[in-house]
Amino acid sequence: MTERHDDFTQPTHFLDWRDPAVLAFTDAAVRGTAHPVDRARLIFLAVRDQLWYDPYTLSTHPADYRASSIARRDYGWCVPKAVLLTAACRAAGIPARLGFADVRNHLQTDTLRARMGGSDLFVYHGYSELYLDGRWVKATPAFNKELCARFGVPPIDFDGVHDALMHPYSADGSRFMDYVTDHGWYPELPLAEIFAALRAEYGSDLIDSNDIAAHTPEDTFTR
Template sequence: MKYLESTYYFDFEKESVQNLISELNTDIISDTEKTIRIHNKVRDNWKYDPYSISLLKEKYKSSHIAKKQSGNCVEKSIILIACLRALKIPARLHLGKVKNHIAVERLTEKFGSNELTPHGMVNVYLKDKWLKMSPAFNKSLCTKLNVEPLEFDGENNSFLQQYNSDGTRFMEYIDDYGHFEDVPLDFMERNIKEHYPHIFDTDETIKEFKL
């Protein structure tokens, strides 16, 4: 299956990725349990940071992301997919556009909008079906925002924190770009430039941002 293959971006044969799955690389643990464990590791071991954006190919290699301490939703999805493929569990990248409703002041200031795009999540194939999951928001951030962290049980989709613990609207999907076999960097660059043109006002050639 093509969703098990190593690619330029999902270079899971590299040591930095292999180290992440070393304790899971056994037949004693089920694929479902492996998926739950690596989902939780990626969710919580990389702090969510939507304000660092790169359009450089090498920055989206899973072996590079594995050495970082933070990442945006696409980066965290890439490292999770690479780990799953390394464990022989089919996985692919899914992109969309989301709107946040809580703690949006900085988002609006930096992006000119409370909409984030492209937003990344993961499709994983377990028990003969594709499931959606998102490792983006780490537990400590969820606590700060009064939102329950997303828990993946291996049976159901787990990709949307619609409300916070008080019942206030937190997040909604407003567009779905579908799934991809590999990282569609050209599409991502066009998408970012279309939605946030002000970032490129001073220099169209700029490839990295810290907003």
């Protein structure tokens, strides 16, 4: 069956791009730029750097994972940031969908590892797939450039042509991220599936406590 790319421009429950907050975020990011590749690049940069990556802000409330809610915040972990990137690209007329992969983080701190039940595997890491110039391109806007600068990790750049995924090595040659399993793409956020995977990998306390621990950016990566 032929894939209809306009199916990936429609609003959904979580990718609710017709909300004024998502439209305002998108308009501010693209600044009147017309070409889809340029629009996608600008939206990627806005999501990457205007929302501070914070893996400790895991909410149990489904409403917090709607693009309209995420666009009103200045922080998020990989899944909310991928939701906003996908929704904003749809708002800009760019077919977009969500993707998920399990990745292993070699620069994880003891603080974050303890919160994740001793695991260094990030299950259902979120990214976006954007349809540009006749092909699907992957992009993950998770780590903002300021956080990357603190820990010697180059920020992920997206040119609209090549996949922009996690770097396997940091700037000093240390192992950084390994992609272990790719779960493929989704037209809508599979939140129940994600929560089930998080409970299975890290235990129920991480999901069910809804308790955000006190932390600093230094608790995210080792130096």
